[in-house]
Amino acid sequence: MISIDSGAGLANATIQRRLVPVRLFYDFLMEEGLREFNPVGRGRYAPGRRNGGQQRGLVPRLAKLPWIPGEQRWLRVLEVAKNESVRNRVKLALAYDAALRREELCSLRTGHHPGAASATRSA
Template structure:
């Protein structure tokens, strides 16, 4: 749906141009809009394609374990990249653009440079002790390829040996392993969605998640709060847990009278 909306924009603008030039009287690719009032002076006009807002997809626990099982057999570079992508909720470009000087092993943090981010906002993010172990192992392995400072992740193919790893190479790696794990919807952005949803599940505040993710607006962050179901679960437990449990218990016989 989002792709269709994007492709309609140039078509709509083209017809706007034709209307301005007097070639057409109206634009057939209309914009959805609402005018207050009823009757001839008010009402709503639907867009050519209805706009739908969907929550990001994240893998179920069993699917995530399948992906991890496949990744465990991969070289150290690929395992570290997956760990950092999840740990720090990194976008694909942010991950592949990391440099050796961006890493601070003493404090287990990494700098996401402004020029690599979608919002052009620099941020500092932590990574876990487990990822730190993978990082130490990878740095020793990387030294065998190149001792020069610069891009953290290097290609190991014969054609591009020790050259910076490209976005497309990482995408191909993830796609290959997603198919091997039988989780075809898994992509380079899935780890970011999963990390931010897990933070929401753990009770992080909205602004803290937005800062961690590098979101310019908390509207983007709200998707992960909704996806986690945290607020709905809390309200359900606080306001009507007994009533809800009783109604469901009537179906399962948990009310003490049993079922016939």
């Protein structure tokens, strides 16, 4: 059996998206009086429940946390970076120090200087 967070099979977001039409179909059947309940119902507020009053939906929503390297792996990254060009070492240091996203880092141009960054960057 494959669990949802095993990395095999469909992603959690894909499963959630595929359940929407099924859930809506059962909502329609309930409105028409052909079904008494929706087996693919949404999570709902349920007073008195342990987890903050929330009743889980059919498939729980998973949120992946970002991967953060441990100390040994980070030291290895720095060791490998020693052999890179000055440009790549500066980009690594800048990305780390300024917490830049990949897109922000890749959009930097060599000609950037402190005054140009504030003029070209949008909030």
